Amino acid sequence: MRYDESSPPPPESASSISPDRPWYARRSTLVVAAAAIAPACLAGWVLTEVLGGGANDDSRPPRIVMPLSASAKLPSAAPTPAADPAASPAPGTAPGATPGGTAPAGANALAGRTVVIDPGHNTGNFKHTTEINRQVDIGTNRKECDTTGTTTNSGYMEAEFSMDVSRRLRTVLEAKGLKVVLTHEAGKDRPFGPCIDERARIGNEAAADAVVSVHADGVSAGSRGFHVILPAKVKGGGADTAKIIEPSRQLGERIAGNFARTTGSAPANYLGSGTGLVVRDDLGGLNLSTRPKVFIECGNMRDAKDAAQLSSPEWRQKAAQGIADGIVGFLGG
Numbered sequence: 001m002r003y004d005e006s007s008p009p010p011p012e013s014a015s016s017i018s019p020d021r022p023w024y025a026r027r028s029t030l031v032v033a034a035a036a037i038a039p040a041c042l043a044g045w046v047l048t049e050v051l052g053g054g055a056n057d058d059s060r061p062p063r064i065v066m067p068l069s070a071s072a073k074l075p076s077a078a079p080t081p082a083a084d085p086a087a088s089p090a091p092g093t094a095p096g097a098t099p100g101g102t103a104p105a106g107a108n109a110l111a112g113r114t115v116v117i118d119p120g121h122n123t124g125n126f127k128h129t130t131e132i133n134r135q136v137d138i139g140t141n142r143k144e145c146d147t148t149g150t151t152t153n154s155g156y157m158e159a160e161f162s163m164d165v166s167r168r169l170r171t172v173l174e175a176k177g178l179k180v181v182l183t184h185e186a187g188k189d190r191p192f193g194p195c196i197d198e199r200a201r202i203g204n205e206a207a208a209d210a211v212v213s214v215h216a217d218g219v220s221a222g223s224r225g226f227h228v229i230l231p232a233k234v235k236g237g238g239a240d241t242a243k244i245i246e247p248s249r250q251l252g253e254r255i256a257g258n259f260a261r262t263t264g265s266a267p268a269n270y271l272g273s274g275t276g277l278v279v280r281d282d283l284g285g286l287n288l289s290t291r292p293k294v295f296i297e298c299g300n301m302r303d304a305k306d307a308a309q310l311s312s313p314e315w316r317q318k319a320a321q322g323i324a325d326g327i328v329g330f331l332g333g
């Protein structure tokens with residue numbers, strides 16, 4: 001779960017962007033950055049960035065594959081119809097706005113739709129290290145069944161955080177009329193896991209219209225902010241993400257924009273070029289998904305300021321609302 005502190009900074013680091021500036025105020029800077037890399041994007045280049053340290057669902061180095069076109073698209077902050085307009089920029093002004101989903105707009109677009117929420121890790125995983133270290137097939141590779149996740153310095157577990165946000169998210173989405181499936185209920189239904197391949201399978205078998213895996217990161221202090229992880233294009237064994245690349249990107253952009261708006265958090269300052277979006281090809285939960293799916297790392301549990309937010313029930317409600325607004329917008333509701 002932890003990126004190695006000795007890792008080189010991302011080559012397209014957005015460290016020049018002040019973390020104190022409002023998220024919306026950054027757009028002009030980001031647009032300039034995006035324009036600067038556009039030629040490389042057109043050439044179809046792909047930058048592969050490998051950071052030392054752990055990953056979300058195993059202990060190997062996270063492999064971040066960032067098609068440069070990803071950086072050229074900014075997260076949409078356009079509010080959904082359900083969003084609070086007073087807290088949002090004027091509709092239609094978001095340069096990165098993208099249409100969400102293919103369904104017609106309105107409440108009817110949500111009827112009969114299913115969302116699968118995957119609370120990252122499990123509070124019981126640390127008691128079942130043998131079971132969660134078992135290798136499972138993720139199509140392109142083999143990885144550990146699951147991991148324990150990280151904690152804040154005061155011991156608040158990522159698995160507790162992810163479950164709490166997931167339950168809040170379920171409540172918001174069900175109030176919208178959506179069918180919601182959680183991949184697990186931690187200690188209530190199972191002592192550990194599920195394994196990452198099963199997490200993906202639950203979304204697939206539910207024929208989910210959107211799947212979101214909820215996490216928080218565990219990197220060095222000073223690294224702050226959220227990021228949404230999008231599936232890379234992979235093919236191998238049971239993994240073939242070609243059909244979910246674009247809808248997952250739309251889902252991720254919607255969530256990133258709305259999450260920033262409801263929480264006031266900035267996109268991560270340590271990866272993703274300040275876009276709040278990262279593409280990875282090493283996560284079994286994404287590689288094995290056949291449904292539009294993203295991960296969200298809501299903040300850095302090892303940074304005191306982020307940890308204070310992540311530990312706040314009020315902030316977690318805002319986080320859940322932002323994710324929910326992103327999902328609803330993606331579904332056209």
Ligand code: ZN
Pocket residue numbers: 001056057120121149150158214215216
């Ligand atoms: Zn995690």
